[in-house]
Amino acid sequence: MSALEIHQFPFVWDDNYGVLIHSAETGETTCIDCGDAKAYQQALDDKGWNLTHIFITHHHADHTTGVLELKEKNNATVIGPDYLGANPIKGIDQRMKDGDTFQFAGKEIQVIYTPGHTMDLICYYIPEDAVIFVGDTLFAMGCGKHFEGTPQMIWESLKKIHALPPETLIYCSHEYTQENAEFAIQIDPNNEALKARMVEIDQKRSADLPTVPFTLATELATNPFLRANDSGIRQQLGMEDAPEVDVFTEIRIKRG
Numbered sequence: 001m002s003a004l005e006i007h008q009f010p011f012v013w014d015d016n017y018g019v020l021i022h023s024a025e026t027g028e029t030t031c032i033d034c035g036d037a038k039a040y041q042q043a044l045d046d047k048g049w050n051l052t053h054i055f056i057t058h059h060h061a062d063h064t065t066g067v068l069e070l071k072e073k074n075n076a077t078v079i080g081p082d083y084l085g086a087n088p089i090k091g092i093d094q095r096m097k098d099g100d101t102f103q104f105a106g107k108e109i110q111v112i113y114t115p116g117h118t119m120d121l122i123c124y125y126i127p128e129d130a131v132i133f134v135g136d137t138l139f140a141m142g143c144g145k146h147f148e149g150t151p152q153m154i155w156e157s158l159k160k161i162h163a164l165p166p167e168t169l170i171y172c173s174h175e176y177t178q179e180n181a182e183f184a185i186q187i188d189p190n191n192e193a194l195k196a197r198m199v200e201i202d203q204k205r206s207a208d209l210p211t212v213p214f215t216l217a218t219e220l221a222t223n224p225f226l227r228a229n230d231s232g233i234r235q236q237l238g239m240e241d242a243p244e245v246d247v248f249t250e251i252r253i254k255r256g
């Protein structure tokens with residue numbers, strides 16, 4: 001099977017990105033989340049693709065507000081987390097837990113449960129295409145805030161992403177990159193890879209280009225939330241001998 005075609009588009013909420021994933025071979029199309037049915041339908045119409053599936057990462061409104069409308073309009077199958085919290089997601093047909101796999105367009109999709117930001121957050125990983133859709137688990141040089149879980153929980157979740165092949169392409173749900181970079185350089189001021197990346201993202205943003213997606217390898221070199229074992233960061237925080245989870249927690253709390 002050839003690689004799936006991925007179309008990312010911005011929509012107005014909180015610098016959100018929507019994503020469509022399409023197989024030219026089977027004609028199937030899915031989207032990641034749907035905060036805004038109109039924006040997603042416009043993107044589908046622009047591409048001339050028929051929506052067959054919707055994959056939901058977590059319950060937050062900017063990820064789910066348009067799900068029912070888009071589902072009904074396209075008669076799509078909705079896949080989402082099998083974790084019911086205070087705000088259960090409406091319209092889910094198939095519920096997924098950590099380690100579950102399912103087929104989409106002839107590809108195996110692996111579900112990775114990454115709680116912390118919310119208690120229902122799941123990522124969709126496609127090993128054959130080396131791509132993952134992480135919702136608000138991880139951002140370029142940042143990570144999701146612990147709204148429902150704890151920093152320690154996010155740390156455990158990020159370890160699952162950390163373990164993927166470094167060439168994995170990561171799609172997250174927000175363009176928070178520049179503000180994340182400003183924080184990252186305070187924590188990791190002597191990181192030359194980070195400095196170079198900041199120049200690159202400033203160029204992209206001034207040309208109105210997205211900084212998403214990015215590779216895991218780039219994050220491992222520049223994202224302080226994945227670098228809790230880095231000696232420079234530890235020195236900067238005065239935590240040379242602390243456990244990794246404590247270093248991560250300190251960074252997460254400092255980020256606010």
Ligand SMILES: [Zn+2]
Pocket residue numbers: 058060117136
């Ligand atoms: Zn969220």
